[in-house]
Amino acid sequence: MLNRQGRPTTAGQAGTTEHPTFTGNKALAQVEPLLFEIGRYDTTGVDIDEPEDFEPRLGGLERKEAIGLPGLSEPETMRHYVRLSQMNYGIDTGLFPLGSCTMKHNARLNERMARLPGFSDVHPLQPVSTVQGALELMNELARYLVTLTNMTAVALSPKAGAHGELCGMMAIKAAIEARGEGKTRNVVLVPDSAHGTNPATAALIGFVVKPVPAREDGFVHVDDVKERLGPDVAAIMLTNPNTCGLFEPQVAEIAKAIHEAGAYFYCDGANFNAIVGKARPGDLGVDAMHINLHKTFSTPHGGGGPGSGPVVLSERVAPYAPVPFVRMGKDGFELVEQASDAAEKPFGRMTAFHGQMGMYVRALSYMLSHGADGMKQASEDAVLNANYIRAGLSDLMSLPFGDKPCMHEVLFDDAWLKDTGVTTLDVAKAMIDEGYHPMTMYFPLVVHGAMLIEPTESESKASLDLFIATLRDLAMAAKNGETERFTGAPYHAPRRRLDETRAARNPVLKWTPPAPVAEAAE
């Protein structure tokens, strides 16, 4: 098939089929060109009338050149993106056991609520008197988050988990500066097992990152922390439950040691979903913790966002929370948008407006649906499901820290693949052929060939049984030397294994027209 530029719409041959088709399509598996190869510069899929004649006020800054944006009609647009969607795996497709990413059911009720015009069709700068319900919702969400964590306040505006980390660490930095120790306390301790966002966040705002090594048992030890504590330490960034899928048993001692040294305890809350309703970070001595609404409270991930990362804060850092925030006034809810209007000492502003309203609605809808009882049950079921998988696979796959209960995710390493010629990556690709999204691979870095499996509470026992049986079959195949099943995988995905080295060595980051755009444009 050739497009109007005479370029094939398929980039190569659809390789493995024994019965090649003329189009390259295989029934419902259809090849979809880039929109730039099928679009036309004079086509538009929207009906907009030209304005009547008028005198432009552009001061000679009119765009004179063509832009280079082809359009598609409405039916073509529909088909193009529906076909693309069919090349994607989502949580509604099947089990999506990405550890530390938390792929749980996204209820469509939450989507419907977020699209209520009072939430989706209001402007962040329209008069406060016309958005009282939106402010009430933010206030209610804040109350839920504070209650679930037993903290003092919450900063809602961070737009993602890593942005929340930044916010929390900025609040801590502001608290240190307020004590007059801004110059001297510039070290942040980050365990080797932490998410890469932790050291990146600390470095971004001028802290010096000092690692805390991982011990053989997967835990951060209070002695290792104490050894590094001094008057130069500003904070520790600790993930709890940690990235090995374990609850840090010494967390309270670590918090105590940190506080005694005059430093603060930042908790990475990415794994909060394991303990919601079971334990509260405030009781553990946490000073700041971001909450990934898109993980813990199930707002959809949408191929990598939007996220939302509110930060809960202890009494010690709460006064430094950034603007804007909502407070109750005499005549209803008020929005504090300027630091000068606050009784507190906001450190500044994280983003232009109030954060991710669309995500707040979805998260609150999730919380109202679950209630206190349901959120606790969800945590318990998530932990139970992970342990069920552990028990189902521990005789065939190796556990780096021994066969003991885990939290909401179970971590295997690749010792069980020794001498098979099969790698963690190969196992992941073979899982694709079996119709599963692979687990998280090679993270945490402290475990060799890590495979981090998080089923979440959304999976039924039947679903887990089939998953366990599938992984057992793969494990046996690897051990029996059926390496081709792994090293050639995936065989059945929309694409075979992709050459990532080539992409990085010779980056092609946009489509380039075969002929100059000017000739084609209007």
Next chain:
Amino acid sequence: MRYLPLSDTDRSEMLARAGVKTVDDLFADVPKNLLLKEPLDLPRHKGELEVERILSRMSARNVPASSVPFFVGAGAYKHHVPATVDHLIQRSEFLTSYTPYQPEIAQGTLQYLFEFQTQVAALTGMDVANASMYDGSTGTGEAVLMAHRVTKRRKAVLSGGLHPHYAEVVRTLSDMASDNVVTMKPDVAGAEDILSQIDDSVSCVVVQSPDVFGNLRDLKPIAEKAHKHGALLIAVFTEAVSLGLVASPGSQGADIVVGEGQSIGNALNFGGPYVGLFATQSKYIRQMPGRLCGETVDADGNRGFVLTLSTREQHIRRDKATSNICTNSGLCALAFTIHMTLLGETGLKRLARVNHANAVKLADQLGSVEGAEVLNRTFFNEFTVKLAKPAAEVVELLVAKGVVAGVPVSRLLPNAGLDDLLLVASTEVNTDDDRAAFVAALKEVL
């Protein structure tokens, strides 16, 4: 409990298989005194109907933009979004997928990110774009940090026409990182002398066009002077539709272009989620923040797409990464891409002309009201009106008359002595009736 598939029978069987008696045995690592004994002080679970009632009641307390003559802009704009856009982004394979870490089963996401990058590069007139930022303001902060990395200098000059909230985001980040920021005075006329601020110590100049007061800025002389001194020009826009009519920042010499993409495909959402657009020149690719999607081939030689150049990113470089960004605004980028595909070059240019024409009409009508004066000589779809009364007061009076008139400058810049200025935006959604209602109401309150 409709979200939870396990029955109590399942739970007992599974606990037995996991080798424990009770579920709390699985929480054994949590110190006993920290495990909650009492239920939390929050209500019990609710059915769909009840949740709908609660949230609908809150929603009904707000005034949606579509329900009144509406002229609010200043960084977010009310545009019409075709039904196709919202339908497609709710396809569950898009909505419920994660970051495309397994490219073989994420080609849908990766291909639309590649299309997004291509569209953004074309729109801004730049070589390359990344696969979305959180929004325009945080993108501007990232652009300044990137300029610091490129120039190895740490001083940014912010134009007085930059959205005050954007400036604040940059300053917050810079304060924390001990970087140096010069913020120029609010520049209502778009005539500040920013050239005099540029010398060999400057890493970047950040200029918005159309600026927050609506003025279009000629970026060429600024780019020229910046380049002469080894500094970068960061061009910012908050209204992406303007690029359908106005010369691209790339054609005017910008080194980094960053802007808000909300206008195309995304609802107002009371401030978020939005999508940041970010583009630069090829030579700076490795200093770019955020995600990049690149073309490659698979084992059979078929074209495919992957996330690439990840050696810049936090999960590899940790404290040496170009940014700490992990999540992007993928779904909002998808909405942008679909709407842009529907518009095409022809539709975008027409949409931009309609926006400009409507704004010109409104400016002429408001300018004829006694006690109101339009200050702009140039603008796209937003301009500044000087009023005979404090703008905040006028806006409240107009709300009472059913017109949501715009943003008082005092809300963005409370202590600048600009209390009589009102920012007014007009897009394709505003009708003759809307304008007439605005003008009539304004005449009454002035």
